[in-house]
Amino acid sequence: MSKNFEFKRSLNIFKAEFKMRFKGTIIWLALIVGMMAMYMLMYPVIDDIMGEKLALMPEELLQIFGMSKHSVVDNYNSYFAMIYQIIFIILCCYGVSMGANALYDEEKTKSIEFLNSVQVSRLEIYVGKFLVIMVNLLILVMGSLITTILCGLVVGEGTVDNMAIISVYKISGITLFFFVALGFFLASFLKKDIKPSMAGLSILFVTYIIGYLGELVADKIEFIKMLSPIHITSASAIMDSTMGIGTLDYNLLPVAIITLLMFGFIVGGAVLYRKRDFL
Amino acid sequence: MNTIVIKSMTKYYGKNKGIENVNLEVKEGEIFGFVGKNGAGKTTTIRSLLNMITPNSGQASICGLDCLRQTKEIKKITAYLPGEVEYYQGMKVIDLLNYALSFCEEKDYAYVNKLCEYFELDKNRKINELSLGNRKKIGVIQALLKKPKVIILDEPTSGLDPLMQAKVFDVLIKEKKKGVTIFLSSHNLQEIEKYCDRVAIIKDGEIVEVIEMNGKAREKKLLVRYVTSDNTEQKYVYTGNINDLIAELNKMDLTSLEIKYQSIEEEFQKFYKGE
Numbered sequence A: 001m002s003k004n005f006e007f008k009r010s011l012n013i014f015k016a017e018f019k020m021r022f023k024g025t026i027i028w029l030a031l032i033v034g035m036m037a038m039y040m041l042m043y044p045v046i047d048d049i050m051g052e053k054l055a056l057m058p059e060e061l062l063q064i065f066g067m068s069k070h071s072v073v074d075n076y077n078s079y080f081a082m083i084y085q086i087i088f089i090i091l092c093c094y095g096v097s098m099g100a101n102a103l104y105d106e107e108k109t110k111s112i113e114f115l116n117s118v119q120v121s122r123l124e125i126y127v128g129k130f131l132v133i134m135v136n137l138l139i140l141v142m143g144s145l146i147t148t149i150l151c152g153l154v155v156g157e158g159t160v161d162n163m164a165i166i167s168v169y170k171i172s173g174i175t176l177f178f179f180v181a182l183g184f185f186l187a188s189f190l191k192k193d194i195k196p197s198m199a200g201l202s203i204l205f206v207t208y209i210i211g212y213l214g215e216l217v218a219d220k221i222e223f224i225k226m227l228s229p230i231h232i233t234s235a236s237a238i239m240d241s242t243m244g245i246g247t248l249d250y251n252l253l254p255v256a257i258i259t260l261l262m263f264g265f266i267v268g269g270a271v272l273y274r275k276r277d278f279l
Numbered sequence B: 001m002n003t004i005v006i007k008s009m010t011k012y013y014g015k016n017k018g019i020e021n022v023n024l025e026v027k028e029g030e031i032f033g034f035v036g037k038n039g040a041g042k043t044t045t046i047r048s049l050l051n052m053i054t055p056n057s058g059q060a061s062i063c064g065l066d067c068l069r070q071t072k073e074i075k076k077i078t079a080y081l082p083g084e085v086e087y088y089q090g091m092k093v094i095d096l097l098n099y100a101l102s103f104c105e106e107k108d109y110a111y112v113n114k115l116c117e118y119f120e121l122d123k124n125r126k127i128n129e130l131s132l133g134n135r136k137k138i139g140v141i142q143a144l145l146k147k148p149k150v151i152i153l154d155e156p157t158s159g160l161d162p163l164m165q166a167k168v169f170d171v172l173i174k175e176k177k178k179g180v181t182i183f184l185s186s187h188n189l190q191e192i193e194k195y196c197d198r199v200a201i202i203k204d205g206e207i208v209e210v211i212e213m214n215g216k217a218r219e220k221k222l223l224v225r226y227v228t229s230d231n232t233e234q235k236y237v238y239t240g241n242i243n244d245l246i247a248e249l250n251k252m253d254l255t256s257l258e259i260k261y262q263s264i265e266e267e268f269q270k271f272y273k274g275e
Helices: A007-041 A043-056 A059-064 A076-108 A112-117 A122-155 A162-189 A196-216 A218-227 A235-243 A252-275 B042-049 B071-077 B093-101 B109-118 B132-144 B162-177 B189-195 B242-250 B264-272
Strands: B002-013 B016-027 B031-035 B057-062 B078-081 B150-154 B181-185 B198-203 B206-212 B222-228 B233-238 B254-261
Touching (some): A007 A076, A007 A122, A043 A122, A076 A122, A076 A162, A076 A196, A076 A235, A112 B093, A112 B132, A162 A196, A162 A235, A162 A252, A196 A218, B002 B042, B002 B181, B016 B042, B016 B181, B016 B198, B016 B206, B031 B042, B031 B162, B042 B150, B042 B181, B071 B078, B093 B109, B093 B132, B162 B181, B162 B189, B198 B264
Parallel strands (some): B031 B181, B150 B181
Antiparallel strands (some): B002 B016, B002 B057
């Protein structure tokens, strides 16, 4: 690190921001845990009633929800893959919005003037804010993971593979942090009149739709689904490959590319933020 | 010795001029006023000094430290009060001041308490419950708590009542006596006249005049206004010998006469006449 950077100062920002965001984080945690618990505890009912009906649904419709014919609710993990797809998209939206707003809101509300007046560099501000969003997201992910495992103990009926569930959280977590980094990157250079969270959410949904289209037109332009981080790290894709019944050739190369892009966005965002004009 | 030096600084926002070829020197231990209309370039100059915006060209330094490359060192010795004092909603005053203090190497909590008492600021109030004036007080306290060598203030007294304005300047004068250099922008020309050692007037992004407030040149600037018996009114600035002026006026048949030192307000207005 350069002499212009002292982690202690980033930590000061982290502590203050964490405290300020604490209520919001708790509300989000309650929402994610509540949704996850509600859906997962319904597994036995869904298994009985919906299993056969879902199996009759067209493949294309199932793919919208990140499912395939193979992964309809015949076990707890497959059901989790379906439910987690919803939670995953919510968390991705949360990540990109929070990432983008962490820097944007300071400028919009002019509270950045406070940080400009204290002895802290822009890099320290960037790192402190990045850390707090990452930790907040990690809290939500951990809440969701713990809920999934606990619900599995209650209603899993011996069809739970916790290692596979943890793999889903670990791999999809990279995409979550990728979207946080994207949010920071956008906020570091977009002008004040363009809301970076809207730009980030647009990118998220466009890439999501591209992934879905790639699945629909698998034979012709299948490669386009690789442009969608959500699709690459969807729970069903990871689960399918884990169970050896995947239709997507799941491998770590796309995840490595997402990771590299994530670091690119983090570093690029930091460089651009240091040069940004605070008007 | 000059504490703040700005050399040929220019900043354009796209095609719009912020400042152009600004040159300024602020001496150690002086209170330097910076006046101009809204949008004249005061805040752009201050933000360039503190590396909040990057100028297109030119250089600036504070205490010999380059404003672009040595921002961290500059922030260590420089206090800044922004024009718009917006803080984190829901945070208590004391929490914000402690947050500011957490970045200082020397944490003098007693001094913070003393400043809060002096400015009659309730530390336990939430910031979103405070008036603009009270938020301004937080800004002033925050600027002072790091015990700086240089204080840069953008509209320090806007929103404050006259008593509090006087209190702010009392503190600034005490700081000045300790050798602290103070650079402030203001629309309040009376306070500039009363407290500043020198004043720069900025118009359309360019410095048009730097005035010594207590200098001999300024003492010589007399504003003469008279009406003669045939109802002709004359108004002009006289810079010559005062006895010659009296002798000249003595020859006229006057119905009214006013002679006074030209105020900063009048000097300021001469640049904006006809706008």
